[in-house]
């Protein structure tokens with residue numbers, strides 16, 4: 001990653017790590033929600049796995065949630081920086097998979113039931129100067 | 142014995158562990174010839190063959206096995222169903238016999254996993270210099286490690302932690318003590334890949350893989366095979382006294398997948414499909430979980446064993462921690478669980494696991510388990526789960542000859 005001036009930064013084109021991350025002024029996660037039964041999916045469905053409905057709407061997820069499960073991964077595939085905290089976050093009834101960031105990755109600092117908030121983080125620039133943006137959840141102070 | 146009931150006639154497993162000089166076909170053949178001999182039959186008696194080897198699912202292991210030990214022209218079903226592959230093979234043979242298409246079937250599972258290292262995870266398209274959306278999520282970079290974990294130790298760690306969040310009472314030490322039990326049990330099982338007793342301290346201070354699972358709390362990658370011959374009741378009646386007296390009744394054979402529930406596509410829900418399978422199995426067999434003399438359940442990680450006490454109804458809902466603390470699941474407890482050493486110590490050669498656990502239960506019901514025999518065992522349950530998901534539950538019963 002190269003260092004940039006403020007002018008250059010403002011011109012940087014951003015791309016989200018996954019399509020369900022929506023960037024812009026107010027970054028958030030967006031799911032495909034079944035219009036009939038409100039089941040939520042992070043990728044596309046031809047029919048709802050819950051009720052077989054075929055109509056879906058884009059729905060924005062709540063930014064705050066609670067850690068329902070976590071693990072501290074110490075041993076991972078080559079290229080994955082360890083240790084990191086992988087978690088299941090309950091965002092107002094919707095389960096979200098994400099890393100916990102801005103937290104020391106040990107059992108003294110991560111707790112079940114911990115309140116967390118959605119945030120984004122840069123994954124760096126590619127050769128064309130496009131910045132990839134990832135997301136995670138950080139503890140509510 | 143009812144004519145439409147199905148029985149295990151012969152069953153065998155290889156020793157689990159490192160078999161550098163034996164290939165898949167050698168291992169499958171050893172288990173199969175052992176099962177045929179155990180049942181007093183040959184390939185000529187078998188009407189259907191179901192076989193699986195998950196990491197070689199396109200290899201046609203069933204036909205390779207026939208070429209190695211006997212080609213009789215019978216239908217072969219090569220099956221793959223994640224860690225439930227062995228149970229699925231058994232159930233295919235069971236269904237063929239139950240349907241009346243044939244009166245004897247053979248199920249085989251085999252895997253070579255020694256030195257396989259960490260399984261799954263790392264679904265990483267190559268970083269090729271530009272952020273380009275790829276795949277179903279339009280991901281511009283590998284997701285594993287950036288959006289949670291795909292590694293099995295990490296996934297099952299969260300499954301155990303989620304139970305702790307819902308009901309309380311779990312801790313790193315509690316999960317480690319479950320592992321301590323299974324490693325202790327394995328010291329009596331000569332077929333186990335590992336027969337070493339670990340102290341709690343050793344388990345907790347071993348290499349951390351994914352908190353709270355340290356290395357001995359993870360299933361052991363190893364080589365192995367297991368095979369079973371199933372027979373219909375009508376045919377069994379025509380066989381010798383010796384064969385009839387050692388036959389073990391399959392009182393229930395159930396396979397489920399997971400129904401949709403919130404969150405099931407985010408963190409695999411191994412609970413509901415296991416609960417559903419168990420409930421169906423108890424109904425089929427007409428027994429209660431409290432009647433079980435031993436249980437072999439899918440302890441792919443120590444964190445998984447805990448939740449399955451609850452899922453299989455061995456304890457009251459939410460009561461798995463207290464149930465374990467009571468000592469119930471040790472081999473001298475009220476409901477011995479994984480007296481074989483379980484996947485953590487006996488080992489987990491994936492496709493073999495779902496038949497090897499049937500072998501363990503059947504061997505106790507026959508009173509042939511040597512110095513690890515659960516005295517007077519009459520009723521046992523074998524459970525496997527494969528992510529995706531598939532759950533197999535079989536209930537076995539000793540019959541009066």
Ligand SMILES: [Zn+2]
Pocket residue numbers: 034035036037038039048049050051052053
């Ligand atoms: Zn729906």
